[in-house]
Amino acid sequence: MKCTRYLLAVMMFFAWASTASAIELVEASWLKDNLNNKDLRIIEVPEKAVAISGEPKKGVTHLPNAQVINRYLDLGNIYSVPPTQYPTKDQFEKLMSNIGVNKDSIVVAYDDKYGIFASRLLVIMEHFGHDTSKLKLLNGGKVKWEKLGYPLVENRYVEVAPSRYNVTKMNPVVISWSDVYRDAVVSPSPGIVLVDVRPADEYSGKKIRSIRGGHIPNAINITGTDANNKEDHTFKSKEELKKMFETQGVTKDKTVYTYCHSGDRTAHAYIILKSILGYNDVKIYATSWTEWATILSLPAEGEVWYTEKDKQ
Numbered sequence: 001m002k003c004t005r006y007l008l009a010v011m012m013f014f015a016w017a018s019t020a021s022a023i024e025l026v027e028a029s030w031l032k033d034n035l036n037n038k039d040l041r042i043i044e045v046p047e048k049a050v051a052i053s054g055e056p057k058k059g060v061t062h063l064p065n066a067q068v069i070n071r072y073l074d075l076g077n078i079y080s081v082p083p084t085q086y087p088t089k090d091q092f093e094k095l096m097s098n099i100g101v102n103k104d105s106i107v108v109a110y111d112d113k114y115g116i117f118a119s120r121l122l123v124i125m126e127h128f129g130h131d132t133s134k135l136k137l138l139n140g141g142k143v144k145w146e147k148l149g150y151p152l153v154e155n156r157y158v159e160v161a162p163s164r165y166n167v168t169k170m171n172p173v174v175i176s177w178s179d180v181y182r183d184a185v186v187s188p189s190p191g192i193v194l195v196d197v198r199p200a201d202e203y204s205g206k207k208i209r210s211i212r213g214g215h216i217p218n219a220i221n222i223t224g225t226d227a228n229n230k231e232d233h234t235f236k237s238k239e240e241l242k243k244m245f246e247t248q249g250v251t252k253d254k255t256v257y258t259y260c261h262s263g264d265r266t267a268h269a270y271i272i273l274k275s276i277l278g279y280n281d282v283k284i285y286a287t288s289w290t291e292w293a294t295i296l297s298l299p300a301e302g303e304v305w306y307t308e309k310d311k312q
Contacts, residue, residue: 021133022275023122025235028145031108031138035064041105042066044142045075045117060155063110063145067099067160071117071264075124086174086263086286089167092128096165103131103165110138110145114228115235119267123284129169137271140234147232173270175283177292180257185217185299192255195248197224197269198289202261205304209261210293214302216259220248224260224269241276252279259285259292 034040044066062068069075074095077085087095101107107125109118115137122135138145146152184194196203196219203221205213215221227241228234235241250256256273260266263286273279292298 021131022278023126023132023135023137023271025139025271025275026108026136027139028148028150031063031145032150037106039104039106040065041099041101041107043099043107043109043118043121044068045071045109045111045121047071047111047113047117061152062155063142064151064153066110068155069095069099069121071120075117075120076263086124086127089128092124093165093167096125097163100160100163101165102163104134106134106136108136108138110141112142112233114225114233114268115139115141115271116225116264116268119271120264123173123267123270126171127173128167129171132171137275140232143233173282173284174286175257177285177287177295177298179283180216180259180285180292181298184219184257188218189255191253192257193250194219194257194259195245195250195269196221196289197258197260197265199223199225202289203302205302208304208306210290211296211306212293212300213304213306214293214300215289216292217299217301219259219301220250222248222250222269224265224272227269227272235272235276238276241272245273245277252277255281255283257283257285259288261288262290263288 031042042063042065044062046068075087077087077091107122107130109121111117118137118141122137125135126132180194183189183192194216196215198221199207200221200223201207202209202213203215207213222245227236227244229236256279258266258269258273260269263284266284266286266288270282270284273282293300
């Protein structure tokens with residue numbers, strides 16, 4: 001009898017694990033219908049930092065009820081090396097408290113560039129244990145919203161009551177360079193696939209954005225933003241996305257390590273794989289190539305060194 005109960009508990013655990021919630025992709029029409037939900041927090045993470053304090057800037061618009069955060073100050077640890085690291089627990093708690101987010105808040109994030117910056121916010125929230133069933137990415141972001149002719153408001157103050165956000169559990173989705181080096185470079189595991197989601201010219205070393213260009217050995221290149229439609233920034237169909245990854249050997253039965261230049265596009269790929277395609281085991285090398293390139297003892301394929309000549 002005890003054995004039967006034990007087996008049943010194990011089966012229920014794995015059933016739960018396989019169906020655990022993921023960050024949800026929501027459409028503009030859904031958000032328009034839910035704008036007045038008191039538990040909803042709409043957060044914009046624009047490509048270019050736009051302050052909402054101080055004098056309003058004419059011509060700068062955002063979605064109704066949206067708060068705007070700064071990708072570079074709010075979603076990174078500016079005191080770290082490299083500064084592309086995700087925030088510390090204390091930094092994250094302070095940000096959430098300042099913008100009035102609590103554990104019950106439903107957060108819809110959006111941006112104006114394929115969702116890559118909004119994805120960073122949502123993945124950081126998942127990492128620090130926010131209920132993923134309450135985390136949502138706006139499909140197409142501001143670009144799709146505008147194309148539908150939905151309302152926008154000019155940049156202004158957004159009055160919110162601060163909260164007291166405390167991280168009580170973690171859901172670690174981030175790995176370190178040593179994990180990547182051990183599992184994908186030194187002794188590559190057949191069950192792990194490393195995906196570089198940068199554009200092809202960065203992967204090849206043609207475009208250099210750090211001390212050196214190239215890519216981590218054994219990495220497969222799948223440019224993450226190829227997953228989006230260029231005209232409205234929405235994601236392509238599930239069938240197209242499935243083909244995009246599976247033809248490169250990135251299949252559901254494997255553990256997927258993703259990286260990019262500084263942790264934005266890898267978060268975007270994480271959401272594609274987990275939320276849209278239903279992959280179970282995806283990890284993010286958040287500091288990505290920015291860190292790997294500067295640790296000179298780490299190997300690189302297609303290695304090209306940055307020189308003063310490259311500035312011209």
